[in-house]
Every structure is written in C-alpha cells, then in structure tokens.
Amino acid sequence: MRFDQNKKQTIRRYILEKIDQGDPTLSKTVSETFGINQATVHGYIKELIDENIIQRVRRGVYELITQEYRYSLKRSEGHLDSDTYAYDTYFKQHIADFASNVREIWAYTFSEMINNVMDHSNAENLHLLVTQSYLSTSVLITDDGVGIFKKIKDHFDFDTLDDAIGELFKGKLTTDSENHSGEGIFFSSKLMDSFMILSDQKIFLGNKYESNSIISIPQHQQCGTSVFMELSNFTQKRTQEVFDLYANVDGGFTKTRVPLKNMFDTSPVSRSQAKRVCNRLDNFEEVILDFEGLEWMGQGFAHQIFVVFQNAHPQILLTPVNMNEAVTKMYQHVTS
Incomplete structure (x- = not known):
C-alpha cells in the first residue's frame, strides 16, 4: 500500500509518539490504527533507525535519540x-x-x-x-x-x-x-x-x-x-491565541485562572485559606476558580470568597468551574 507524503509523515509521527509513550505493543498498535500490516510498520521503524531518529533498545523496544x-x-x-x-x-x-x-x-x-x-x-x-x-x-x-x-x-x-x-x-x-x-x-x-x-x-x-x-x-x-x-x-x-485567553477586548491582561488544587494539600475549609486565594484578585476583571481535584470545601472558605469578597468587589466576575456535587452544594448554600 502506497501513501502520499503527508500520510507517511502522519504514520511516522504516530510511531514516534507511541515509542515516547512506551507502548509495549508498538507494531500491533500502529498496524491496527492505520490498517496496515506489521511488515509495513517495521519498514517505517527501520527508516527511523537509519535516519538516527530512534534506536533499538531490545527486541520490539525502541527509544528516541536525544x-x-x-x-x-x-x-x-x-x-x-x-x-x-x-x-x-x-x-x-x-x-x-x-x-x-x-x-x-x-x-x-x-x-x-x-x-x-x-x-x-x-x-x-x-x-x-x-x-x-x-x-x-x-x-x-x-x-x-x-x-x-x-x-x-x-x-x-x-x-x-x-x-x-x-x-x-x-x-x-x-x-x-x-x-x-x-x-x-x-x-x-x-x-x-x-x-x-x-x-x-x-x-x-x-x-x-x-x-x-x-x-x-x-x-x-x-x-x-x-x-x-x-x-x-x-x-x-x-x-497570541494564548495571550487572548486572558485578555479583554483591548488586549489587557485582565483574566486569570486559579487551580485551587495546587494551592492546598487537602480540601480548603477556612476563611484564612480563602483570603490567600483572594489576595490580589482585585487586579483582574475576571477570575476563574478551578475546583478540579477538590472533593469538598468548607462553609467559611466558600462564604469568604463568594459572598464577602464578591460583595466587596462586585465589578469582578468570579466563575467557579469543575465543581463536583459536594462543592456545588456548598457553593449554592452560601450564595442562595
């Protein structure tokens, strides 16, 4: 089966990515993904070895040359x-x-x-x-x-x-x-x-x-x-696309995203923890609070951010995302 150059490059890149990921069934994975036989896959692998892009570690196992x-x-x-x-x-x-x-x-x-x-x-x-x-x-x-x-x-x-x-x-x-x-x-x-x-x-x-x-x-x-x-x-x-994710229409850096899991070893519960989160947030027009990975939040923590801080800074758009059911319930409890 003959492929055009773009298709060949796609297959080669896929092989390299699977090698980088340590796929234990490399030839089988590539063969099934692209509908080609394993002999063809081995031909691509040989090309990559000959071009000093990868090297053989042992039978069926390869690594990228760095x-x-x-x-x-x-x-x-x-x-x-x-x-x-x-x-x-x-x-x-x-x-x-x-x-x-x-x-x-x-x-x-x-x-x-x-x-x-x-x-x-x-x-x-x-x-x-x-x-x-x-x-x-x-x-x-x-x-x-x-x-x-x-x-x-x-x-x-x-x-x-x-x-x-x-x-x-x-x-x-x-x-x-x-x-x-x-x-x-x-x-x-x-x-x-x-x-x-x-x-x-x-x-x-x-x-x-x-x-x-x-x-x-x-x-x-x-x-x-x-x-x-x-x-x-x-x-x-x-x-520019990455910059635009955090900018307003005038191009200013006005938006931020705070990954809360990164700031706390366990689920945050206290007002003092909330104050750490809120520190300097008044420098932004929009704040995304990312709750991914947090199982729960305390009433004091939630109230300090979504009621006390929000009431003091009504011009700031606070947007909580990735909340599970327990976190959502606490958010609704303090804001209702």
Whole structure:
C-alpha cells in the first residue's frame, strides 16, 4: 500500500509518539490504527533507525535519540547584560528549522526566563542545558542567585514559601513593578507543554494539578533557581491565541485562572485559606476558580470568597468551574 507524503509523515509521527509513550505493543498498535500490516510498520521503524531518529533498545523496544547541549554564562563577562545574548548566541540555532509559531513561543519564554535571572536573581553564573529529540525540545536554565520563591516571600512579606508560589498561579506578580509586568512566568507556563521551577526546596509545575502541585523537596538543594521548559517541536499553539485567553477586548491582561488544587494539600475549609486565594484578585476583571481535584470545601472558605469578597468587589466576575456535587452544594448554600 502506497501513501502520499503527508500520510507517511502522519504514520511516522504516530510511531514516534507511541515509542515516547512506551507502548509495549508498538507494531500491533500502529498496524491496527492505520490498517496496515506489521511488515509495513517495521519498514517505517527501520527508516527511523537509519535516519538516527530512534534506536533499538531490545527486541520490539525502541527509544528516541536525544542530543544534549550545555552552555555557561557569567555576569562578570557581560553575558547577562542582555536577554537576547543567550538566545542569539546559544539557543536560536537549535530551533531555526521549526515552524514560525514554535520559534515565536521559544523566543518569548526563553527571553522571559533569562530576563528573570538578569534582573531578579543577582546570580553570577547561569547554565543552560538544551535537550532535543525529533519530537520535542527542552531547556533547563539554572542560576546560583537568590531563590525566586524566597525573594517573592520576603518582598511581599508572605508567611510561607507556599503562599509565594500560590501567587505565581495568578500572574501579575513582580518584585520590580517599575520595570516588569509580572506576566512572564504566568504566560510561559501556559505556552509550554511542561513548565517547572525548582527553588528553595520547592517545585512549581505548570498545567494540570496532577503535576502542578506545590511539592516540598526533602533533600538538600543548593541556592539559586532552576527553570525547566519543554515544548513539542510540532506544537500548534500560537502565542497570541494564548495571550487572548486572558485578555479583554483591548488586549489587557485582565483574566486569570486559579487551580485551587495546587494551592492546598487537602480540601480548603477556612476563611484564612480563602483570603490567600483572594489576595490580589482585585487586579483582574475576571477570575476563574478551578475546583478540579477538590472533593469538598468548607462553609467559611466558600462564604469568604463568594459572598464577602464578591460583595466587596462586585465589578469582578468570579466563575467557579469543575465543581463536583459536594462543592456545588456548598457553593449554592452560601450564595442562595
């Protein structure tokens, strides 16, 4: 059976995705999905091996070939004087052949994270690790400066590091409001497929709550901050489309989404917890409160947000989403 080039590329990409996912019955899965025999599947696999895209681990098991590139920058040598130096000198070459929307996302997120190191960390050294496979590209940016969560906590006088991390979920948070908008981490976490910040023995992870929790790291961690970002080389995301999700008709950053599961280890019950959620929400016109993963909420928590805060800020649209039956009942109880 002969396929046109687009169909062949679709099959090859599917094979690579299944390899990346560790599918134990690769040939059978591909064969059944596309209605082709397993001999044809093996032909595609051989092509991918010959092109150094994958390698055989053992019979029937393959893995994507990855390449790693390491770079070091020093503030004392002027490497951190511009947020474009690291991008133009070291990173741009690795994404030069990608589609324009992919390059645009990387240009924004990479520069934003480098800028954070330049302006906020007081770091002398910055290390880059770029890892690429046929399917994706990841970047690990590590510095030896002031930990980002501690800096936020101290600047805003928050009680705990968890409070500081919780504010990052909302956006519009900066320790230098004269020179920064506080949007970089928020939008970078939305644009990337995977986004993680490790600092001060804590981890902030972007996207869904299963991997987007505030996790304590028990082992010793050196000073500084590490940022990990990963994006599909074939993503269909577009920077402007993601920005528009959180903007009003004039293009302002007026909307935010708060994943409540990320902020609390257990179902929230108290007014003090609600006040943590409501902190700085008056900076937005619309707030989506995402209850996914929460089994229940206390009456005090619900009343503080949906009655006390809402009555004090009637101009703000509060929209609860992903509520189960128990959470919905409590919401209706306090608002009726």
